[in-house]
Every structure is written in structure tokens, then in C-alpha cells.
Amino acid sequence: MNISTPRALKTVTVLATAAGLMALGVGAAAAHVHVDPASTTAGGFSELTFKVPNESETAKTTKLTVTLPTGTPFTSVSVKPMDGWTAEISEANLPAPVTVEGATITKAAASVTWTADAAHQIGLHEYQTFSISAGRLPAADTTVSLPVAQTYSDGTVVNWNEAETQGQAEPKYPVPSFVTTAAADANSTAAPVADTTAASSTTPLTPAPDNTFGILGLAAGALGLAAGGTALVRTRTPRKN
Secondary structure, X not given: OOOHHHHHHHXXXXXXXXXXXXXXXXXXXXXXXXXXEOOOEOOOEEEEEEEEEOOOOOOOEEEEEEEOOOOXXXXXXXEOOEOOEEEEEEEEEEEEEEEEOOEEEEEEEEEEEEEEOHHHOEOOOOEEEEEEEEEOOOOOOOEEEOOEEEEEOOOOEEEEOEOOOOOOOOOXXXXXXXXXXXXXXXXXXXXXXXXXXXXXXXXXXXXXXXXXXXXXXXXXXXXHHHHHHHHHHHHHOOOOO
């Protein structure tokens, strides 16, 4: 037992060190600014939430600007209000006209900027979330990139705008992005989902049981009772001399 104890302690130490390194790696990845879409369905609208951690040891985050796509512009953008931050949506002319649902668009929302008051700046070991509602989302399998500029109280600006390349190491400042997905096909042959408001249209009707033999049996029983009653009356009727 005395011989195995040092080995066990060494094993625990190695595992603890590895776990610590893994935690540091996860923490570093989690520290990036990223976007979480509530929906990625093409042609629909989605709440896009940006999670923004403060990574400076000496300054606070005072402003955040999200640049919106121009190649596949959003036709509608609105901002979720938040205490201590003012938001501004800026529009701009598109590099080239874009047709969306049969309409030609030459101008669209180009960016959203949030600015904090002194009491709501993001400090060390803090993060904040910023949400917009945007749509319509572009065709399926489109990568929607949303570069973010994070401004600190010391004047530093960190641009989260570096594209990731498959098979290569993650860049230092990856751009927040997501990929759109196909909308459900209304004409697909998949099994329909039951609609509780109109169950009769989706729930197959169960055939009524064949009661022919039951009805015949009841009729026969009724005839039998009638015959029995007649016989009983005859037995109780006194004979005339």
C-alpha cells in the first residue's frame, strides 16, 4: 500500500493538471464574442443574441457595433431594449440592388451600435448580451457573418472579423456567424403532426364495429321472450268446462 500511494498521488496530480489545461482551453474559447440565433430557418425571422465578455484587465467595454450583411441584407431589424445602453440602427445604400420576395432593395440596415452609460459598462470578469430581431434569413446553407467591433474605455477597439478556415487553427478574433437551414417542406410525405385544434383532420377514423349478429341476437331474444310470455299466459288461464 505504501508503494502504490505515491503513484496514486502522481496520477491524481497529472489528471488534475490536464483538467486544468482543458478548462483553460474551454474558457479561452468561451471568451470569444459569438452569436446565438434562436432560429436558422431560411426565409424566416430570428432573434440573434450576441454574448460579449470583457477581456481587458484594465478597461471596460463601453460600445459594441455589429455590422450587418449587405450581400444578403435583412429587410427588417429591431433592437431589444436594455437598461443603461442606447441602441442605434444605421442604414446604408447596398453595393448592388438585391431582390427579396420580388421587391428590389437598394438600401437596408447596415449596422447596430450599442453605447453604455458610465454605470453599465462591462467590467473585468463580466459579460453582457445584446439581442436583435432580424430577417428575412437568406437561402439555406448560407453563412451569415456578423462582424463585431468592441470598444474599450481606454480607446482600444477589438474587431471580431476573422473568418475561420476548415482544417486550420481558430483565428484569434473569429467573426460571429451561423449557417442557415432549409425550411420545412409543407408538401413533404412525412407523417403529419397531430393538430389538437382540428384533430378530426389528422386523426384517422376508426371503423364502427359490425353489430349485425348482436342485433339478430337481440331480435331472437325478444321473440323468445314474447313466446315465453304467451305460453305463461296460456298456462295461467283457467280452462272452461
